[in-house]
Amino acid sequence: MVRLENLCKSFPTRHGRKVIVDNLTAMFPTGASVALLGRNGAGKSTLLRLISGTIRPSSGFVQSTGTISYPVGFAGSFHPDLTGVQNTRFVARLYGVDSDALVDFVEDFAELGDHFRMPFRTYSAGMKSRLSFGVSMGIPFDTYLVDEVTSVGDGAFRHKSVQVFDKRRETAGAIVVTHSAPMVRRLCSMAAVLEQGKLTFYRDIDAALDHHEYNLTLPQ
Template structure:
């Protein structure tokens, strides 16, 4: 279970304040795969980072009864001067898992070849995503945070990534950001629509997608 308790995040931008979420209280149930829907700029990735603890809220707090992954697809946690292997070992030590086992898993899964032993600063965005996804899937979290799993690699690699993610979801929950309605219907049990710093929960995936589509047709909030 993940509980957002009066969560607020405000960024100062060009002399004005941008409110991402304001006084948000919500509960993500254990063992459920939840789609996080919202237009570009609504704050989906920021909310994932707040839930993971990689970004501090302006006020409020995030409470959890289990372990939470960092947002897969967000590679900001990797040190650019370290190699993929060194970053993997560092993450393994942070989460208390066997370093050699995680390195072996990520090396095989991410398919980076010799680049796995090169500095992350030399990676393309796709290579960083492969490394991020591999590291996260190699650690047994209670809740996985995933930002656009379908954007990782080519078709064959995406299929492999989805298959691994399906296996993890059989034993854990997830919060998934994706712009693909078919992927939402395939991977998620319920959905949340984020708009103007507020969320609406839906047990009915179709109703959530309809709400999201209605928001997409409206002018962007200022």
């Protein structure tokens, strides 16, 4: 279970403060795979980072009953001057898992070849996402935060990514940001639409997608 209690987050801009999350109280149920929908700029990635604890809220707090992954796809999770192997070992120590086992899993999964032993700053965006997804899937979290990473790579790699994610969802929940309606239906059992700092939850995936599609027609 992940609970948001009176959660607020805003950032200063040239035109005043932009509110990303507005006094939000909500609960993501234990074991559920929830699609987080919203148009570009709605704050989906920011909300994932608030839930993971990688950024601090302006006010309010996040509670959870288990471990939460860092946001998969977030490049800020890794040190640019460390290699893929070194970053993997650092994350393993951070979360208390076997570093050799995690390195073996990531090396096999991410398909980075020689780049796995090169500095992270030399990686392309796709390679960064592969490393991020591999490290996260190699650790048994209770809730996985996934930000569009299943769209990275060719068809074979996407298929492998979904298979690994399916296996993890047998024993864990997830909050998944994706713009793909087929992926929402494939991976998620419920959905939440983020608009103007508010979340609307749906048990009916099609109703959530209809709400999201309607929001896309509105002026920003």
